[in-house]
Amino acid sequence: MxxxxxxxxxxxxxxxxxxxxxxxxxxxxxIGKGMKEFKDSQNGEPEQAATTASDRPRV
Structure with missing residues (x-):
């Protein structure tokens, strides 16, 4: 059903x-960001230290 x-x-x-x-x-x-981080952690890829333009605070 x-x-x-x-x-x-x-x-x-x-x-x-x-x-x-x-x-x-x-x-x-x-949700998408969380899923991407979850997949990256399962693949053993290190987190990126550099921030992207969307992560920077707006002035």
Missing amino acids: GLGVPEIILIIIAILILFGGKKIPEMMKG
Whole structure:
């Protein structure tokens, strides 16, 4: 028993109502960054010490 299209649409609408349109991209960015760090740690790759332009504070 899986989720059908109507159920998925209702879930998406509920998420939009709960979090709003502005918070969702921030949440997805955080989830993506966490997944990337997790994969890098499993592969044994060292963390990058240099900050990227998006990590620098805005002036």
